[in-house]
Amino acid sequence: MIRYIRWCAYFCALLLAALLANVARVQVWESAAYGANPANKRPAIDRYAEPRGDILVDGRPVTGSRDSRQLLRYERTYTDGPLYAPVTGFSSQTYGTSFVERAEDAVLSGTDPGLSAFPLWYDLSRGRPGGGNAVTTLRAAVQQAAYRGLGGKRGAVAAVEPATGRILALVSSPSYDPGLLSGTGTRVKAAWERLNADPTRPMLNRALRETYPPGSTFKIVTAAAALDAGVVTDVDAPTRTPDPYRLPGTSTLLPNAAEGCAEASMAEAVQWSCNTVMADIGVRVGLRGMVEAAERFGFNDEGLRIPTWVSRSDFDTDMSPDQLALSSIGQFNTKATPLQMAMVAAAVANGGEIRTPYLVDRTTQDDGSLVRRTGQRTLGRAMSPATALRVQELMVKVVEDGTGRNAAIPGALVGGKTGTAQHGVGNAGTPYAWFIAWARGQDAPQPAVAVAVVVEDASAVRGDISGNGAAAPIARAVMEAALRTHTP
Amino acid sequence: MTALTAKVTEPAPPPPPDARAAKRRGIELTLLAGAVLISVLGHLYVGLAADGKSTRAPAAPYAAGLGGAALIAHLAVRLRAPYADPLLLPIAVLLNGLGLVLIQRLDLATPGAPGAGDQLRWSALGVVLFVLVLVLLRDHRTLQRYAYLSVTAALTLMLLPVFFPAVNGAHIWIRFAGLSFQPGEFAKILLALFFAAYLAANRTALALTGRRLFWKLRLLPGRVLGPILAIWLLSVGVLVLERDLGTSLLFFGLFVIMLFTATGRIGWIAIGLLLAALGAYAVGTLEPHVHSRVQDWMNPFASIERGDGPGQLAQSLFAFAAGGLLGAGLGHGQSFLIGFAAKSDFVLATAGEELGLVGLTAILLLYGLLVSRGFRAGLALRDPFGRLLATGLASIVALQVFVIAGGVTGLIPLTGMAMPFLAQGGSSVVTNWIIVALLVRLSDSARRPRPGPGDGSGDGPAPAPAREGSA
Numbered sequence: 017m018i019r020y021i022r023w024c025a026y027f028c029a030l031l032l033a034a035l036l037a038n039v040a041r042v043q044v045w046e047s048a049a050y051g052a053n054p055a056n057k058r059p060a061i062d063r064y065a066e067p068r069g070d071i072l073v074d075g076r077p078v079t080g081s082r083d084s085r086q087l088l089r090y091e092r093t094y095t096d097g098p099l100y101a102p103v104t105g106f107s108s109q110t111y112g113t114s115f116v117e118r119a120e121d122a123v124l125s126g127t128d129p130g131l132s133a134f135p136l137w138y139d140l141s142r143g144r145p146g147g148g149n150a151v152t153t154l155r156a157a158v159q160q161a162a163y164r165g166l167g168g169k170r171g172a173v174a175a176v177e178p179a180t181g182r183i184l185a186l187v188s189s190p191s192y193d194p195g196l197l198s199g200t201g202t203r204v205k206a207a208w209e210r211l212n213a214d215p216t217r218p219m220l221n222r223a224l225r226e227t228y229p230p231g232s233t234f235k236i237v238t239a240a241a242a243l244d245a246g247v248v249t250d251v252d253a254p255t256r257t258p259d260p261y262r263l264p265g266t267s268t269l270l271p272n273a274a275e276g277c278a279e280a281s282m283a284e285a286v287q288w289s290c291n292t293v294m295a296d297i298g299v300r301v302g303l304r305g306m307v308e309a310a311e312r313f314g315f316n317d318e319g320l321r322i323p324t325w326v327s328r329s330d331f332d333t334d335m336s337p338d339q340l341a342l343s344s345i346g347q348f349n350t351k352a353t354p355l356q357m358a359m360v361a362a363a364v365a366n367g368g369e370i371r372t373p374y375l376v377d378r379t380t381q382d383d384g385s386l387v388r389r390t391g392q393r394t395l396g397r398a399m400s401p402a403t404a405l406r407v408q409e410l411m412v413k414v415v416e417d418g419t420g421r422n423a424a425i426p427g428a429l430v431g432g433k434t435g436t437a438q439h440g441v442g443n444a445g446t447p448y449a450w451f452i453a454w455a456r457g458q459d460a461p462q463p464a465v466a467v468a469v470v471v472e473d474a475s476a477v478r479g480d481i482s483g484n485g486a487a488a489p490i491a492r493a494v495m496e497a498a499l500r501t502h503t504p
Numbered sequence: 505m506t507a508l509t510a511k512v513t514e515p516a517p518p519p520p521p522d523a524r525a526a527k528r529r530g531i532e533l534t535l536l537a538g539a540v541l542i543s544v545l546g547h548l549y550v551g552l553a554a555d556g557k558s559t560r561a562p563a564a565p566y567a568a569g570l571g572g573a574a575l576i577a578h579l580a581v582r583l584r585a586p587y588a589d590p591l592l593l594p595i596a597v598l599l600n601g602l603g604l605v606l607i608q609r610l611d612l613a614t615p616g617a618p619g620a621g622d623q624l625r626w627s628a629l630g631v632v633l634f635v636l637v638l639v640l641l642r643d644h645r646t647l648q649r650y651a652y653l654s655v656t657a658a659l660t661l662m663l664l665p666v667f668f669p670a671v672n673g674a675h676i677w678i679r680f681a682g683l684s685f686q687p688g689e690f691a692k693i694l695l696a697l698f699f700a701a702y703l704a705a706n707r708t709a710l711a712l713t714g715r716r717l718f719w720k721l722r723l724l725p726g727r728v729l730g731p732i733l734a735i736w737l738l739s740v741g742v743l744v745l746e747r748d749l750g751t752s753l754l755f756f757g758l759f760v761i762m763l764f765t766a767t768g769r770i771g772w773i774a775i776g777l778l779l780a781a782l783g784a785y786a787v788g789t790l791e792p793h794v795h796s797r798v799q800d801w802m803n804p805f806a807s808i809e810r811g812d813g814p815g816q817l818a819q820s821l822f823a824f825a826a827g828g829l830l831g832a833g834l835g836h837g838q839s840f841l842i843g844f845a846a847k848s849d850f851v852l853a854t855a856g857e858e859l860g861l862v863g864l865t866a867i868l869l870l871y872g873l874l875v876s877r878g879f880r881a882g883l884a885l886r887d888p889f890g891r892l893l894a895t896g897l898a899s900i901v902a903l904q905v906f907v908i909a910g911g912v913t914g915l916i917p918l919t920g921m922a923m924p925f926l927a928q929g930g931s932s933v934v935t936n937w938i939i940v941a942l943l944v945r946l947s948d949s950a951r952r953p954r955p956g957p958g959d960g961s962g963d964g965p966a967p968a969p970a971r972e973g974s975a
Contacts, residue, residue, distance in 0.1 A: 017707075018883055020765045021895050025879040027761075028902035032872045035906060036865060038915040042824045043861040050825030055808040055818065058826050058838050 057087070064088040064109060069124040069147030069382060071104050071116055074156045077149070079104060084199060092117075097193035099163050102172075102186050102221045103154060103375065105324075106194035110204050115221065116150055116376060119323035123148040123379040123387060130379075130387045146382040153182035153377045158465070161497035162187040165490030170472035172222035174355040175494050178362035178454060179462045180392050181371030183322065184498055186355070188226075192218035224326045227351035228470055231435035232483070233450045234346030235294045236360055236407060239286055241309030242297045243403040251283040251406055261292035263338035264299055270341065273436070274419070286410040287418035289434060291345045298344020299337050306344060307333050312398045314359050314370060315352070322355075322375045323390075329356040346435060354468045357452045360398075362466035364411060364431065365454035368404035370395040411454070420451065422488035428499055429456045432491065434483030448472055451487035455495040457502060465498035467491045528590040529582050535594035536574045543570055543601025546834060550609040553835025566608075569624055570601050573631040580635040584642075585948035589881060592947060595874045596940040599925035600627050600933065602867065605834070606854045607928050610847045613840035619847050619928045626930035630937030637941035644945050648889045651701030655735055658694035661687035662742045685931035688751040689922070693938060696758060696896035698735070703766035704889035710767045747793050750907050750919030756780055757903045758896060765895050766888075788917070801917035816842055816850065820912045823853040824864075831860025847928040849920055852912050868909065871924070875902040878943050884950035894946045897939050 042050070050056060067081035067090045078100045080093040092107040094100070105115025113121055122128035126147040162173035166189040175185040196207035211219050220226055242248040248255075259278035260269040270291055277290035285293035298306055310316070310331035320326040329352040332343060342348035352360075355373060363370045371394055378389040399407070411431030414420040420432040435450030454466040469487040544567040551563065574597045581588050604627065608620040641647070647654075664687055703710065710729065744752055760776050763769075788798045799806065804817040814822065823839040826832060837857035842850045856864045878898025882891045901924055908927075911918040922932035924939075 017765060017768075017888060017891055020768045021879060021882050021891060024761050024765055024895055024899060025876065028875050028879070028899065029872070031902060031906040032868060032875075034915065035868055035909050035913070038910065038913050039824065039856065039864055039868070040861060042821060042913050043827055043856060043864070044829060047825040047828050050822050053805070053808070053814075053818075053822065055805070055814040056822045056826075057841060058822065061838055 060088055060109070063125055064090050066090065066126055066146055068092060068107060069126065069149045071100075071120075071124070072149055072151045073100065073103075073154045073159070075151075076156075079107075082198075086200070088200060092195065092198040094193060094195040094198075097195045098191035099159060099187075100154075101191045101194050101219075102188040102223055103152060103159075104194060106197045108194075108197040108204065108208075109200045111197055111208060115324045116152065119321075120150040120376060120379060123150060128379075128387065131381055148382060148387055149380045149384075151377045151380060152375055153177075153184065154186070154375070155184045155498065155501050157497040157501050158185040158494055159187060161185070161493040162469075162490065163189065163191075165469075165493045166471070169486075170216060170222075171470050171487075172226065172354040173467065173469050173490060173494060174223045174353075174358040175465055175467040175498060176355075176358050176362050176371075176373050177464070177498075178366035178466045179371065181362075181373045181395075182377070183355075183373050183375045184465060185467075185494060186223045186375065188220065188222040190216050190218045222470070222472075223354045224322075224324060225353070227327055227329055227353050228448050228450075228472075229350060229437035230346040230352040230357055231437035231448065231450050232289045232291070232294075232346055233357055233360070233433045233435035233452045233468070234344070234350060234352070235286060235289065236364060236411065236433050236452070237310055237313055238294050238298045238301070238306070238344045239282060239410060240313075240364070240399040240403055240407050241301050241306055242282065243406055244309065244399050245301050245305045247300045247305075248282050248297060250281075251410065252281045254279045254281050255285075255293050255296065257290075257293045257296045259290075259292050261295055261341075263295070263341050265336060266338045268338065270295055283410055283413065286433070287413045289419050294345050295341035299341050301344075303333075303335060303337075303340050306340060307331060309399075312370075312396055313363060314356055314395060314398075320373075322373050324375065326355055327353050329353050347438060354470050357450070357468035357470075358466050359395075361411075361431075361433075361452040361454045361468060362463075363398035364404055364407045365456070365463035365466050366404075367401045368397055368399040370398050415453070419484050420453070420488050422484050423451065423453050423492045423495070425455060425492055425496055425499070427458050428495070429458070430454070430492075430495065432488065434488065436483050446473055449483045449486040451483050451491045453488075453491045453495060455499055457499050460502070464502035465495050467494045467498075469494070527586045529578075529586060532581065532590035532593060533578055535590065536578055536597055539594045539598035539601060540567070540571045540574050542598060543605055546602065546605035547608060549834045550605055550612065553609075553833065554612045566604070566624070569628065570597070570604070573597070573628060577631050577634055580638045581944060584638040585944050587948045587951040587953075588944040589877045589947035589951065591873060591877050592940055592944050595870050595877075596925060596937065599867070599870060599874075600630075602855075603851065603923075603926040603928075603933075606851050606858075606926065607847050609835055609858070610840055610851075610854060612835070614846075622930065623928050623933065626933045627937075629930075630934045633934060634937045634941040634944075637938060638945060641942075641945055644890055644893065644942070644949060645887060647697055647893070648701045648704070651698050651705075654694040654701075655698040658691040658698065659735070659738060659742070661691045661694070662746075665746055666742070686922075686929070687931070688746075688748055689929075689931040689935040692751070692754060692758070692900055693897075693935060693942070695735075695755060696762070696893065696900060699759065699762045700889050700892035700896050702731070703762055704887075704892050707766045707888055710763075744787060744791075747791070748920070749787075749794055749797070749917075750904075750911075750921035753784075753907055753919060754900065754903050754921070758899055761899045761903075762892055762896050765892060794917075797919070798917045801911075801914065804914060816845065817912075817914065817918055819843065820850050820853040821914055823850075824856040824913060827857040827860045827864070829861050831856075831858050831863055834858050845920075848922060849908070849918075849927065850912050851927045852909055852923055855926070856913075867926070868905070871901065871905045874940075875899075875905075877947065881943060881947035881950045885946060886954075890946055890949060894943065894950075897943055897946075900939065901936075 070077035071079045078095050081090045082093050084091045088109045103116055105117045107113045107117040124147050126145050131145040131148050158175055162185045168190055171189055173185055173187040176183050192211050197204055260271045262269055272291050274288040277292050280290050280293050315329045315331040318328045332349045339348050343350045359370055374390045376390055379387040408431055411433055415423050415430045415432045419434045423430055423432045432453035437448040449471040452468045454463050456463040469491045471486040547566050548563045577593055581593055604623055607623050611618045611620050760773055764773050787794050800817050807815040819842040839854040839857045840846055855867055875898045878894055882894030885891045904924055907919055908921045908923050910916040922929045924936045
């Protein structure tokens with residue numbers, strides 16, 4: 017019997033060995049696969065176990081955390097949610113994150129290795145550092161001026177500091193409260209469905225992710241291209257452009273909204289927004305020259321991160337001369353984000369150099385010590401400094417005595433350009449009203465702000481008047497706020 | 505000579521046959537202190553992990569309760585089974601203590617359904633029964649007389665739940681005056697007792713007689729095999745009726761192991777396993793309750809793919825996987841996601857998640873040690889009944905650990921059973937304390953110095969002189 021008891025013992029040992037081998041399989045070999053299973057709630061529980069770090073504007077958090085006492089413990093709250101939604105995005109336990117919440121998620125959720133001087137300590141202690149903060153470049157006053165200016169109308173505003181690339185305002189309207197999407201449950205689901213079904217598309221970030229035909233504001237790019245290429249050497253010299261202008265190779269006639277454009281100089285053409293003159297100049301610069309110029313300003317670039325990705329602005333690279341003529345006045349297939357057009361204005365104001373726009377100045381630990389600072393970088397040179405000076409003068413004239421007089425600010429040097437973008441089938445849609453501008457305080461060495469405003473549902477006044485009427489006052493309010501708070 | 509060696513605590517070098525007669529009660533006490541200390545520290549840690557203050561898991565009454573119980577059990581062993589294996593009791597206390605820690609930890613995550621208090625009271629009752637067994641049962645061979653009484657009691661206990669409503673799909677509970685217990689848990693001891701007594705009495709007939717079929721395979725004599733086979737079939741049949749799959753598996757394994765130990769007929773074991781496999785296949789395909797468990801085992805993530813979220817087994821696997829090598833730390837896991845059976849059937853998942861592969865291996869090795877000490881007692885005993893009983897009891901623990909641990913880690917289909925000592929469950933804890941008490945009694949007999957070498961056949965009368973040594 018002894019022998020059989022031993023055999024039984026061996027059998028039990030075999031069972032134990034099988035158990036141990038299987039447990040090692042589950043806990044070591046397949047651990048990662050099980051951990052990554054989307055039905056495993058642990059990552060989510062860990063993620064929301066601590067309050068999320070904050071997004072700061074002017075040093076004050078515009079976000080917060082609320083203890084929901086649920087399994088996913090801390091939910092996101094937003095102060096002035098609709099105002100900052102295009103910047104913060106949402107942080108939803110159901111639908112994930114967007115914009116800065118997404119781009120800086122590692123820091124905000126506390127998983128970024130830079131949050132701890134000794135990451136190994138947290139590995140050993142099984143704890144983790146508290147969520148860090150993201151300090152934005154926004155200025156609350158500028159942002160509010162832009163938001164109030166749009167007043168709920170469909171549109172967007174982007175404002176940057178030309179010399180640094182800091183984004184001062186980023187507004188999309190109509191907006192929504194990202195706090196509605198924070199938690200879990202039916203209320204969040206209902207809010208998500210309602211926002212997605214809303215025909216005004218409140219969750220669309222029009223400043224970064226929507227592209228519009230830039231209309232006449234694109235004439236600044238064409239003017240810079242012509243000056244840089246030497247196609248125009250004297251901005252005040254009359255051109256030989258007829259009014260209306262026959263598009264090359266076609267019998268289509270291009271009219272002007274303004275009067276007195278026949279054989280006008282480039283200066284007059286910018287001042288009064290003559291389609292004919294600028295279309296002809298674009299054709300004379302040629303496809304290659306125009307494409308290169310547009311790309312120097314940032315068109316056709318899919319890689320822009322601020323750190324949120326920005327939609328690509330388009331300037332076609334393969335066009336017939338008549339299409340090029342239309343593209344040179346911001347029509348045909350030319351499309352731009354409001355941020356792109358703010359960069360155009362900023363390039364002019366900054367002597368031709370474009371600074372890479374950025375939205376997050378730095379990330380910090382929850383005690384304020386630095387994790388990472390976004391370095392100021394140059395995106396490239398859009399035009400020569402001499403060209404920039406001349407285009408600045410052209411833009412100043414637009415505001416002083418041209419189509420953009422509504423943007424004038426007493427005591428400041430303001431340059432601008434109106435735009436009206438036709439769109440829709442047969443241009444039947446209500447035109448988009450554009451205004452791009454920059455402003456420099458009296459005696460200030462550097463421009464304080466460059467801004468682009470687009471209003472989708474501008475009143476049905478055709479022509480450049482709509483840019484001046486609907487968009488320019490908003491740009492002025494934004495620039496005034498920026499000038500007020502500007503500290504060089 | 506026997507009385508002399510019995511008095512020495514250090515093993516005397518020269519006399520070879522009874523050198524192991526040392527009592528080693530001091531070692532047992534030291535190990536017990538360690539077991540209690542580990543459990544109390546675990547308890548403190550759970551409280552600290554919950555709120556940083558340990559106020560939510562008061563450690564003082566717990567320490568006093570566990571320490572007191574351990575001390576009482578130790579005194580009972582010291583007085584009534586002085587030669588007993590010194591590892592059995594500390595392992596039982598450590599496992600019981602760890603179980604209480606894990607249940608307390610899960611209580612903090614599920615404030616609506618506290619379980620630690622009840623478990624502590626049941627554990628106390630278990631220790632009382634442990635002491636009672638040691639006090640009342642002076643010689644394990646007394647039990648041989650009650651073979652038929654125990655089988656009657658076992659079958660009665662197993663039949664009882666049929667008359668009570670099913671709980672979670674299984675008719676294995678008796679609800680009575682607000683208390684509920686699982687009679688199957690008690691029945692397994694009684695059945696092991698009966699098997700041991702019956703097989704010991706009929707061992708020779710089983711091993712040597714019977715018609716030869718071909719080669720070495722001989723038909724076991726029906727006259728002897730018949731009754732035991734009938735009882736086994738009856739018990740498994742009842743359990744299948746009650747849908748207690750785990751216990752029926754346990755009883756089947758117990759029967760096969762004890763029959764093999766008694767007869768050494770491996771051919772019959774093979775046939776038994778084949779029949780069992782066929783039976784399991786039939787039940788697994790036809791019976792819906794069992795079928796769904798087999799389905800779960802084949803594809804634990806089926807419910808996720810259906811969009812119904814993870815089932816219990818998937819949650820259990822997630823918990824084990826989350827533990828990894830070193831575990832999340834006591835109180836830092838999320839194994840409460842498993843749901844209502846987290847403290848009972850799936851308590852091992854909490855151990856796996858919070859103590860990691862390292863801690864889980866330690867726990868499984870503790871069970872392995874407990875089982876091996878049971879087998880060791882069986883090997884050292886001289887009487888067939890004692891040998892069979894020790895083998896049976898050790899096998900019960902081994903099989904139960906395998907069935908439940910294999911189930912929650914996805915090795916075999918899941919069956920509702922309780923991890924010995926670790927899981928929440930009154931009848932289970934009490935039963936396991938009785939098993940340990942019996943093993944202590946058996947190991948005491950096994951290690952007790954025997955009368956002189958002349959009459960060392962082992963099957964003789966109880967070694968009465970040893971008692972003088974222990975006094």
